Amino acid sequence: MSNLMPCLLAGVALLPCAALAQQASAPLTTVVINTSPLDNEGDQTAAPGVNRVSGQTLATIRATSPDSAQALTDTAGVSLYQAGGLSSLPVTHGLNDDRNAIVVGGIPITAACANHMNPPMSYIDPGAIANIEVLTADIPVSKGGDSIGGTIIVTRREPVFAEPAQKVITKPGLPVLALDNSGLIFTGSLSAFYRSNNRSTSLSGAATAATEHFSVNYTGSWSRGDDYQAGGGALVRSTNFEAENHAVTLAYRNEDQLITLRGSYQNIPYQGFVNQYMDMLGNESEGVDLSYKGGFGWGKLETNAFYQHTQHYMNFLADKNGGVDATPTTGMPMYTDGVDFGYSIKAEIAASKTDLIRIGNEFHGQRLNDWWQPVNGMMGMMCCSTFENINGGQRDRLGTYGEWERKWSPQWTTLLGIRNDIVWMNTGDVQGYNNGMMYAMDAANFNAVNHAKTDVNFDATALVRFTPDTGSLYEAGYTRKTRSPNLDERYAWSTTMATMVGWFGDGNGYVGNINLKPEVAHTLSASAVWHDSAHDGWEAKVTPYYSYVQDYIDVDQIGVSGSGANQINLLQFANHDAELYGFDLSGRVRLLQSTNYGNLTLSGIAAFTHGRRIDDGSALYHMMPINGKATLEHRIAAFGGQWINAVEVQAVGAKTDVETVRLEPTTPAYGLVNLRSGFEINNLRFDVGVENLFDQLYYSPLGGIDIADNVAVNSPLHSPVAGMGRTIYGGMTVKF
Secondary structure (H helix, E strand, O other), X not given: OOOHHHHHOOOOOOOOOOEOOOOOOOOOOOOOOOOXXXXXXXXXXXXXXXXXXXXXXXXXXXHHOOOHHHHHOOOOOEEEEOOOOOOOEEEEOOXXXXXXXXXXXXXXXXXXXXXXXXXXXXHOOHHHEEEEXXXXXXXXXXXXXXXXXXXXXXXXXXXXXXXXXXXXXXXXXXXXXXXXXXXXEEEEEEEEEEEOOOOEEEEEEEEEEEOOOEEEEEEEEEEEEXXXXXXXXXEOOOOOEEEEEEEEEEEEEEOOXXXXXXXXXXXXXXXXXXXXOOEEEEEEEEEEEEEEEEEEOOEEEEEEEEEEEEEEEXXXXXXXXXXXXXXXXXXXXXXXXEEEEEEEEEEEEEOOOOEEEEEEEEEEEEEEEEEEOOOOOOOOOOOOOOEEEEEEEEEEEEEEEEEEEEEOOOOEEEEEEEEEEEEEEEOOOOOOOOOOHHHHHHHHHHHOOOOOEEEEEEEEEEEEEEEXXXXXXXXXXXXXXXXXXXXXXXXXXXXXXXXXXXXXOOOOEEEOOOOOOOEEEEEEEEEEEEEOOOOOOEXXXXXXXXXXXEEEEEEEEEEEEOOHHHOEEEEEEEEXXXXXXXXXXXXXXXXXXXXXXXXXXXXXXEEEEEEEEOOOOOEOOOOOOOEEEEEEEEEEEEOOEEEEEEEEEEEEOOEOOOOHHHOOOOEOOEEEEEEEEEEEEOOEEEEEEEEOOOOOOOEOOOOOEOHHHHXXXXXXXXXXXXXXXXXXXXXXXXXX
């Protein structure tokens, strides 16, 4: 295989293709391929805009929540828009959802739902994640197009292999037994977690059988939770969930060549959404991806092909349907069938000792049908035909990029890149539940125009990095990033059913705009990093940024329904120039290092973002106020294992800058205290902790409005959603 692949890909291999000598490998490791001098995973300060979530953070998140997006909360500049219990949406520097490039296991999954109830990170359990790479500033063109925010790359656990001529292989804390002289090994893990507030339970497991060249792996998980209670004990309705995830991976390794075939399956039978009119009553997804990674004398090559199919069903859970879950013949059944497919090819070429070239080509196709069946015996509004919201929607993107990285001297490094993405979009004609006046005019107007659109987008990155000594690093850069509208932003057509479209949790109605232009963000950012020479005593980092977004996709008000506390605005997506600016801060310092008393470390992050429209100066929606988190962590070798204890204090400022046209609520400032403890010994790990120790009643600035309470007890519609109260959790992981 190592000789075959360069020949098959001769168009890329412009330099000699002699295979690299295999690096010395440790037990239970995979292929190690040469890394970029600008992006060394062993040095967290090598690229200031790159943040990696791995190890201890992922282990802790698994115990506290089954929502994988929660792993991002320790990254400065990243916050979460709370949706369902499994479906938080990342927000990077004030830009959320589709504005971020999110890739899960090599697949750029699209939310197949008019309310975006199934965002990309909801398709993977925290236990199946190896690491997460988060880029918030100076994003290279090789790290994703069709986005104006950050880039989030979620990597699944890599396959493991046996080493040659070994019968028994051991790794600290993880014994592995080979069954015969062939070097066959078996390894795996089992985990169980419980959280008191919503009686949430999670079970997960993994198992691998492998030889020197072949590996077979299975990962699976199951999670469920009831409605949670806010601080003080009040019930927060429509926050329950249940989900299962499974994946099987087949892998082949030969020297520096790795081929991986993975199949995945997800089933979410229900998930409540407190800030939406609808709930998820089914989300079933199957996916397959084939990837190749190879190291050669000229550099490295990665390819990937993927296919993901999602069947999604929305209706009302009991909280929104008088105490009884709706059925496909009652309530308001809404169905979505979505497909993502495509490929990526990328090469990293070591052109010289100081020059690195990255080139790549990728294609992402999306197909979407969104239809709402009529309700039996229902006359008038939901009778008597199928409502076609998106009929045969197509969104295809072809991206190509080139990037040059040069290390001019030990102190100076530059990176230049350019990228082109062509986006083709189209959809078929539509119809309402009937031909009555409430649907006929909107449908006729939509069907009368040409739906096909083509966007030719360009991105560019230019950055310079200066490392004057072993204790400091400075980086400055400019990026031009472009995003085309999604299918709903362009093609949602009905003013009557507009409240059924919208992923913002604000209760308003949204109508698409075929003539939307792509968003173009011009961003200037700089970073300064200071640390001790050994990189383990202390570190401080600051990143200010400014973005001017041409044709930012915001909204115009075109109507209103209701009044007072129950007012709903009818909004149409529209282009308006905008600006966003702010800063990220992070740092850590070791306070104590002692053989007898362990290590004591203080770390923290802080962030501020402000966004406004240029034409009228109004605030943009979902801007996170100033916020910060400080953690005091103690590690000590005790009782034959490693004991880790931490106290965490989180503070969030009052949200007063709100987008009035969306009736966004203000929220007061708050502070939370969390405690956690973890103990690892041999092949066992135990986790216990308390979230929101003092049972504080608080409202997340990005939590949206409590629609479930409005439906159930007629509370004011635009009341913010209360956050989760005190939660005691515990869990155990055993490795074998």
